[in-house]
Amino acid sequence: xxxxKNVVLGVSGGIAVYKACDIVSKFRKLSINVDVIMTKSATExxxxxxxxxxxxxxxxxxxxxxxxxxxxxxxxxAQKADVxxxxxxxxxxxxxxxxxxxxDMLSTTVMATKAKVIFAPAMNTQMYLNPIxxxxxxxxxxxxxxxxxxxxxxxxxxxxxxxxxxxxEDIVEYVKNELSIKKDLKGKRILITAxxxxxxxxxxRFLTNHSSGKMGYKLAEAARKxxxxxxxxxxxxxxxxxxGINLIDVLSTEEMYEMVLEHFKDTDILIKxxxxxxxxxxxxxxxxxxxxxxxxxxxxxxxxxxxxxxxEIKTNQQxxxxxxxxxxxxxxxxxxxxxxxLDMIIANNILDENAxxxxxxxxxxxxxxxxxxxxxxxxxxxxxxxxxxxxx
Numbered sequence: 105x106x107x108x109k110n111v112v113l114g115v116s117g118g119i120a121v122y123k124a125c126d127i128v129s130k131f132r133k134l135s136i137n138v139d140v141i142m143t144k145s146a147t148e149x150x151x152x153x154x155x156x157x158x159x160x161x162x163x164x165x166x167x168x169x170x171x172x173x174x175x176x177x178x179x180x181x182a183q184k185a186d187v188x189x190x191x192x193x194x195x196x197x198x199x200x201x202x203x204x205x206x207x208d209m210l211s212t213t214v215m216a217t218k219a220k221v222i223f224a225p226a227m228n229t230q231m232y233l234n235p236i237x238x239x240x241x242x243x244x245x246x247x248x249x250x251x252x253x254x255x256x257x258x259x260x261x262x263x264x265x266x267x268x269x270x271x272x273e274d275i276v277e278y279v280k281n282e283l284s285i286k287k288d289l290k291g292k293r294i295l296i297t298a299x300x301x302x303x304x305x306x307x308x309r310f311l312t313n314h315s316s317g318k319m320g321y322k323l324a325e326a327a328r329k330x331x332x333x334x335x336x337x338x339x340x341x342x343x344x345x346x347x348g349i350n351l352i353d354v355l356s357t358e359e360m361y362e363m364v365l366e367h368f369k370d371t372d373i374l375i376k377x378x379x380x381x382x383x384x385x386x387x388x389x390x391x392x393x394x395x396x397x398x399x400x401x402x403x404x405x406x407x408x409x410x411x412x413x414x415x416e417i418k419t420n421q422q423x424x425x426x427x428x429x430x431x432x433x434x435x436x437x438x439x440x441x442x443x444x445x446l447d448m449i450i451a452n453n454i455l456d457e458n459a460x461x462x463x464x465x466x467x468x469x470x471x472x473x474x475x476x477x478x479x480x481x482x483x484x485x486x487x488x489x490x491x492x493x494x495x496x
Contacts, residue, residue, distance in 0.1 A: 106136045109283050112181050113138055114190035114210045116197040117145025119260040120226040120269040124191055128158045130276045139181055141210045167209045182216035187282050192226035192269050195237050202240035224252040224275050229265035248348030252278050290331030295371040296324050297378035299339035301357045306389040314461040315379035317341035319485050324349050326489040337363045357381050357407040364410050375424045376411050415445030427451040437471055448472045
């Protein structure tokens with residue numbers, strides 16, 4: 105399965121360097137080619153010969169070593185990598201890359217690669233918890249770099265807490281998952297909406313719904329991993345900001361409508377998984393509405409229908425919608441598919457237990473405009489996201 109796949113392993117200097125040998129061994133057993141780059145400090149813990157013997161490739165450490173061929177080595181390895189793994193990743197190498205410093209073979213090669221870069225940190229507990237290290241990690245995550253969280257326990261220095269290199273099995277599994285991801289959406293521009301919207305009633309109150317945004321965020325992450333250029337327009341959620349994705353925050357349905365139309369013309373695929381409010385108050389109260397009687401009447405007016413508008417103006421874009429229903433699921437979903445000129449709709453029953461809003465799982469039926477229909481069992485929204493993208 106992994107024949108022909110290439111991992112460049114960056115090894116930086118820490119006591120966990122010896123565990124990187126096990127990572128190389130596990131990769132080779134999977135027929136994954138491994139090229140190892142060591143920092144000078146890493147060579148103080150394990151000799152390059154050990155990694156060369158295990159990887160069956162020369163080990164690179166000295167930036168100014170006489171080249172073995174005419175390839176510029178850091179460029180050649182940067183281009184060769186399908187995945188670039190740094191394990192162990194010390195506070196030093198994380199800080200260097202976060203600041204754009206390229207002063208050795210490892211940091212220089214990372215700067216030159218277009219491959220996915222994954223860090224597996226390992227360091228003293230207090231170093232890992234240091235706010236400077238944390239800011240560097242946050243910065244790199246925001247730029248699309250990925251991190252495998254370290255384990256907790258007794259460290260070599262005697263401290264107890266987070267900072268141990270993650271289990272080598274978990275590291276290899278993480279990289280295997282990355283290597284297994286199809287890049288079938290490379291070159292595609294995908295616009296995704298997620299979450300609820302809110303419609304203000306007065307300075308204190310607003311209308312909204314139970315949408316968590318989880319489905320849209322999982323779709324955005326899956327599409328990015330499969331090579332798409334992703335823009336995510338999101339209402340308010342409590343979710344972690346996704347990495348490597350153009351995220352646009354909105355509050356109201358009107359704001360979401362405007363943002364979608366602004367980006368729609370440059371989009372190949374629109375997946376509208378958000379649950380924008382269908383109605384807004386006719387007149388917003390500038391002051392808090394006081395509790396004056398047993399009943400309160402608020403007049404509502406319709407919000408613009410984002411998906412219907414896109415269905416009216418689309419040229420060659422694919423439109424995918426969602427239908428959250430509590431009855432007549434199939435009839436309502438197909439009616440929406442036709443009325444809004446969609447290519448595909450994903451319908452779910454909001455009354456199903458452990459599925460839909462706020463849950464990490466969902467159970468759906470997928471309908472296409474050509475009459476295709478398929479029911480899917482309860483599954484994680486991460487798995488469902490990839491099934492939806494497969495169907496697209």
